[in-house]
Amino acid sequence: MTQKTSDKGRRNFLKSFGVTVGAAGVVSSFSLLGAAKAAAQEPEEMVNLLTADGQLVQVDKNQLRPTVNEPLNELQRRGREGIAGKSFVMVIDLSKCRNARKCMAACQNHHQLRPEQHHINVLQMQDSDHTAPYFMPKPCQHCDNPPCTKVCPVDATFKRQDGIVLIDNERCIGCRFCIAACPYSARIFQWTEPKDAEKYKDLTYNIEANVPQKKGTVSKCLFSADRLREDKLPSCVSACPNGVYYFGDRNEDAVTNGTSGETVRFSKLIEDNAGYTLMEELGTKPRVYYLPPKNRAFEFNGDLLNEENLH
Amino acid sequence: MKNLSTILATLVLVFAFMNSASAEDWKVSATAKKKLNPYELSKKNISSGKKVYQTNCKSCHGDPTKANMLPLVPAPTDLGSQNFLVQSDGEIYHKIKTGKGAMPTFENTLNDESKWMVIAYLRSFDKNKKKAVVAKAVVNPEVIDVKIELNVDADNKKLRAQLTGLKKDGKRVGLEGIEMSFLVKRTFGQLDISGEEAYTNANGELLIQFPTDLPGDREGQVDLLVKLTDEDNYGPVEEKRVLSIAVPTNPKNPLDERAMWGTRANAPIWIIASYVLGVIGIWSVIFLVLFQVFQLSKMRVKS
Incomplete structure (x- = not known):
């Protein structure tokens, strides 16, 4: 424990040292750019600063600015708030899913998950004995009435203004009430040291990607909230080779297909294809819509004989 | 050395001939040949067929009539050529569907509609059937x-x-x-x-x-x-x-409402009220009992 604390202290020191040196570099380059200006005005007082490449330079004291706040706090703050004016929805076209599992691989890569850990999982479904089997990708449903956030005793999991349900691994105490409350089994628990824990230990925690993952806490699908901030589609949506996923903003009534890039009206897509949500009888109001697996252009090639595969 | 190159050249020629022979040998059953394109040769169908063509066919066959196909052996057919277009709709459909040799099968990758759209697009290069295109071709000045x-x-x-x-x-x-x-x-x-x-x-x-x-x-x-x-x-x-002609939309912020799923700060008033009242109620009962016990002991001293 003591070793860990001292290690952290050194890391913090290195971090702040890096920030200071970096800031010194930035300030010095600014001062070089504004050299003409500085020459024109008589500087009040000069201070000595070390640049990033090891040069000692003098800078006008008036041009010094305080360093930025700790980036972690900023990430946490905006991660809690969400993106104003947006209301994200996903549409999954089951008639196109042929179990390529590229969505799962892209997701696990983005969120530093092991192959057996799923923020999104492609399930083999057969609704009853004589119905046709199909593949169903299942991410978190980002419910508008989420049962999981109701049971969290420490406000670690929450819903943002853009509709995304996130979890703060810095706050999570690992009680797993949310896992028990979720009817879609969308959450996972990090029982062991996460994948590449050693490699990413110095990375600043990003609440919008749940990276680096933390042992003893819960992790879940985030609709790639960090990518949405840059107007990029979620990892799973862009990785799909078969045009299964549509993603967009319900306020704009438009969703974009991750494979073809085609943008269509959300309401029309749902109306024309009889879109539905999973387990709507529970009153969870999911944000993930499904289009039924009709007119499939391929044969189901799953392994239904193995009962473990069936859901 | 010279012999070797001669042999090689002969072999290449033989293979090329065999391949071209087999390409002509693409048998399509009579029933498959009779199939007709259920979609009309409208501008819209041709244009959507063009999109399908450009993503699925162009990489090998090049642009129709331009003969810019990939230099493969056997060479991919120029799908805009009249030699190719003498075939019936059903024949082309069958060939797209099954594929042969280097030509992949599109049975599972393109749905029926897309296949017929591609055929509609190819038919727009057909000199005999071009008249069927609903809107007549327009020649704009340069x-x-x-x-x-x-x-x-x-x-x-x-x-x-x-x-x-x-x-x-x-x-x-x-x-x-x-x-x-x-x-x-x-x-x-x-x-x-x-x-x-x-x-x-x-x-x-x-x-x-x-x-x-x-x-x-x-x-x-x-x-x-x-x-x-x-x-x-x-x-x-x-x-x-x-x-400024779209419907003005005021995005609703779900966090403006108090709800059960909200964090502590957004909890509904009735939950906060009933919780506070409950705590006050329980503690008052405890204090009442303690007070009564205290009163009892006081009464004993008096008597």
Whole structure:
């Protein structure tokens, strides 16, 4: 424990040292750019600063600015708030899913998950004995009435203004009430040291990607909230080779297909294809819509004989 | 050495011949041949067939009639050539569906509609059947400085675009029969609102009804981009505009409401009230009991 604390202290020191040196570099380059200006005005007082490449330079004291706040706090703050004016929805076209599992691989890569850990999982479904089997990708449903956030005793999991349900691994105490409350089994628990824990230990925690993952806490699908901030589609949506996923903003009534890039009206897509949500009888109001697996252009090639595969 | 190269050349020739022989040997059953394209040769079908062709066929077959296919052995057929198009719709359909040798099968990758659209597109190069194309081919004069002029009727939500070009004699003329795309910017892509038959008329004009229920921002503004769908003829020509004709939308913030799923700060008043009342109630009972016990002990002292 003591070793860990001292290690952290050194890391913090290195971090702040890096920030200071970096800031010194930035300030010095600014001062070089504004050299003409500085020459024109008589500087009040000069201070000595070390640049990033090891040069000692003098800078006008008036041009010094305080360093930025700790980036972690900023990430946490905006991660809690969400993106104003947006209301994200996903549409999954089951008639196109042929179990390529590229969505799962892209997701696990983005969120530093092991192959057996799923923020999104492609399930083999057969609704009853004589119905046709199909593949169903299942991410978190980002419910508008989420049962999981109701049971969290420490406000670690929450819903943002853009509709995304996130979890703060810095706050999570690992009680797993949310896992028990979720009817879609969308959450996972990090029982062991996460994948590449050693490699990413110095990375600043990003609440919008749940990276680096933390042992003893819960992790879940985030609709790639960090990518949405840059107007990029979620990892799973862009990785799909078969045009299964549509993603967009319900306020704009438009969703974009991750494979073809085609943008269509959300309401029309749902109306024309009889879109539905999973387990709507529970009153969870999911944000993930499904289009039924009709007119499939391929044969189901799953392994239904193995009962473990069936859901 | 010379012998070796001769042998090699002979072998290559033999293989080439065998391959070409086998290509001609592509048997299609009589019933499959009789199938007819259920989709008409309308401009819309041809244009959607062109899109399918460009993503699925062009990489090997090149552009129809241009003979710019990949140099493979056997060479991929020029699908716009009249030799190829003498085949019936059913024959081409069967070949797309099954594939042979280097030609992959598209049975599982393209749905029926897409396959027939591609056939419709290829038929538009067929000299014998070209007449069947609903709209007649238009020959526009050779022009330079092509531009789009956009007029907006905000009350009726109508957009009128005029496509004109400068003729050699300096006269500006409208270009007929050109497909245009009207794209509205959304977060992750461009929403096409052009509708099905977005072709300019004889004056180069095109009238588009803007969707009456499309949400814009708080002021009802949207970013509109008008451009030529096919850049082959006149290159990229486009016109950008911010319009205030969409439905003004005030995004609802779900966090403004108090709800059960909210964090502590957003908990419903009744939960906070009942919790506080419950705590006060329980503690008052405990204090009451303690108080009564205290009173009892006091009474004993008096007696």
